[in-house]
Amino acid sequence: MAAAPSVSSVLHQVPIALGDRSYPITIGSALLADAATWASVPAAAHGVIVTNVTVAPLYARRLQDAIAGRHRQVHVVELPDGEAHKNWETLSLIFDALLGRGCDRKTVVYALGGGVVGDMAGFAAACYMRGVPFVQVPTTLLAQVDSSVGGKTGINHPLGKNMIGAFYQPRLVVCDLDTLQTLPAREFSAGLAEVIKYGPIADTVFLDWIEQNMTALMRRDPGALAHAVRRSCEIKADVVGQDEREAGLRAILNFGHTFGHAIEAGLGYGQWLHGEAVGCGMVMALDLSRRLGHVDESWVRRMTALLRQAQLPTVGPDLGPDRYLELMRLDKKAEAGEIKFVLIERPGLATVRGAPDDLVRQVIADCCRPS
Amino acid sequence: MAAAPSVSSVLHQVPIALGDRSYPITIGSALLADAATWASVPAAAHGVIVTNVTVAPLYARRLQDAIAGRHRQVHVVELPDGEAHKNWETLSLIFDALLGRGCDRKTVVYALGGGVVGDMAGFAAACYMRGVPFVQVPTTLLAQVDSSVGGKTGINHPLGKNMIGAFYQPRLVVCDLDTLQTLPAREFSAGLAEVIKYGPIADTVFLDWIEQNMTALMRRDPGALAHAVRRSCEIKADVVGQDEREAGLRAILNFGHTFGHAIEAGLGYGQWLHGEAVGCGMVMALDLSRRLGHVDESWVRRMTALLRQAQLPTVGPDLGPDRYLELMRLDKKAEAGEIKFVLIERPGLATVRGAPDDLVRQVIADCCRPS
DSSP, rough: OOTTTOOOOEEEEEEEEOOGEEEEEEEEEOOTTGGGTTTTOEEEEEEEEEEETTTIIIIIHHHHTTTTGGGEEEEEEOOOGGGGGOSSHHHHHHHHHHHHOOOOOOOOEEEEESHHHHHHHHHHHHHHHTTTOOOEOOOSIIIIIITTSSOEEEEEETTTTEEEEOOOOOOOSEEEGGGGGGHHHHHHHHHHHEEHHHHHHHHHHHHHHHHHHHHOOOTTOOOHHHHHHHHHHHHHHHHHOTTTTTTSSSGGGGGHHHHHHHHHHHOOTTTTHHHHHHHHHHHHHHHHHHHHTSSSSHHHHHHHHHHTTOOOOEEOOOOOOHHHHHHHTTSOOOOOBOOEEEEEEEEEEEEEOOOOOOHHHHHHHHHEEEO | OOOOOOOOOEEEEEEEGGGGGEEEEEESSTTTOOOGGGTOOOOOEEEEEEETTTTTIIIHHHHHHHTGGGGGEEEEEEOSGGGOSSSHHHHHHHHHHHHHHHTTTTTTEEEEESHHHHHHHHHHHHBTTTTOOOEEEEHHIIIIIIIIISOOOEEEETTEEEEEEEEOOSSSSEEEGGGGGGHHHHHHHHHHHHHHHHHHOHHHHHHHHHHHHHHHTTTOOOOHHHHHHHHHHHHHHHHHHHOTTSSSGGGGTTTTTHHHHHHHHHTTTTTSSSSHHHHHHHHHHHHHHHHSSSSSHHHHHHHHHHHTTOOOSSSSSSHHHHOOOOHHHTTTTTTTOOOEEEEEEEEEEEEOOOOHHHHHHHHHHHHHEEE
């Protein structure tokens, strides 16, 4: 018999193994409002929930009540919503609130929201008094399967995405699958882009499963969501456990992101959602992989069809090849001016390498059109 | 026979033992312009010297030439001078320069200057692309004996000093003692405050040596400076090696800083130099230690006389006890609203503890006067 929705149930625990910075990802339903979910969070005088104006009315009060037993005071900081606000100005709202309310260095920061909230709250926690404890409470699919896991935090610079940040691990990640039911369709699709990503780079069995279950995923079937979140987190945990600070392997998680970040910065942050840009970036990276002879056209078509089924854009904006190249040369993976792409060597295996400029220009010409 | 001043000589190497983040402090003369000094710095396409408008004309070119062999391009970023500029606005000048010049994540950042430059360049290195290699080249006495060692980086917030930052270790610290000869008298005295600090908290033998050699130090005798910098770095290395992230012991290095930071923030950053505020803060912390029965009045008088001999202010500005307490409650050592002071248990031994508010008010009343 299925549990009633008001009773919390932990479906999976995925451990992230990083020595003394290890932590679990808890995946389940009705976790947010259950005090038991938060039992491992350090008790401290102050708890601060960082969220945004969209998520706050839905979930802030519930979390506030659930963690009330761990803190003398629980404060809520509401940020504006969206990637366009992932900058220093918004970050300093968090610092102002922390200092204004006399928060000391044992204060626990909770990131309640999507990737933007998680990246900013995490970076604020990393920097406030040189580091305070931090908990990720991702409420979007994208954040649950990708951005809340692995300790990447940061803000954007007008010239490049996530250029200013820190590797800073949370103490706990809580993925309450129920929050995915309130997600706008566009946000949900953006999250699916990062789920799909794990197939081509790491796991063809999972990729087959995604193809077979795309209809169930699109109607947000709880069982399908539970498996998608769990398997995504497992793959990410495995990669991050081997290469926390992206000395090598971890870069494969950036599949689709080299082109994707250029789309985001080139159009202006917030025009396309991050997941949308990544989805389209994957199409471009697949096309480049094909041109380099790694994968065949039918498989690229199959991947593109899957992204389309997830209602993601598969044709890029026409920024012009020069602008694409200029933006990609600032990518964090670039070295001495050479752009590094995450390419698919064969289905389920990714590699990071450079590519001739003229080939990249052909990809851009073929995959983009004026908007 | 003494070496001619143009030939570099390494007088001491002090190791900082932090596992895979270990690094040496090299202390000597004519080190800056010698390419051999920089042989252990990672080779990278870009090197960026972060300095300020005062230090740049004196030393930037020399360093630029010396590291030319390690980088394809060496850029110089000049910041405005002074604690008043240790904020986000100035920090973003560094990020703008790094991105504007296409610096990748292997770029080496060199901090050439005093504590403010070191703290900002270090924090920028910690955050740029989530961390790039970083070298400290301290040119002030304060930076050589304290701020360049141990990985504390950060910026000020209007409500509190160093409130936003990171623990981020350099790859190398190079203390070229020759640079101390060009230091303005007030800056030199400010540095002596941090040298003197190590006596009461950790080493009475060193304290006796400082008293006996204050005249030689004040005339900047190279031999005396070499010993003062070396012994200060040794004590700091020992403490930081035991407690990198200030879980406990490291806080003793903040002797004089609780009152001192309140002076700096209360007067407005840059009115008093950091070392001046710390010197005066030590007088106040000594007075509090005496009132708590730890040390006797004659010893406090001896310490105060030593600070006066170093031409440091020993009477605090009259911010009023309420303002002092308000600012100190935001100190990073404070916990759940209780201010923690670094106090002297007995000469050579420090402790971190709270104190009754009325006693602290008496200290403020007795040690401060209207300016």
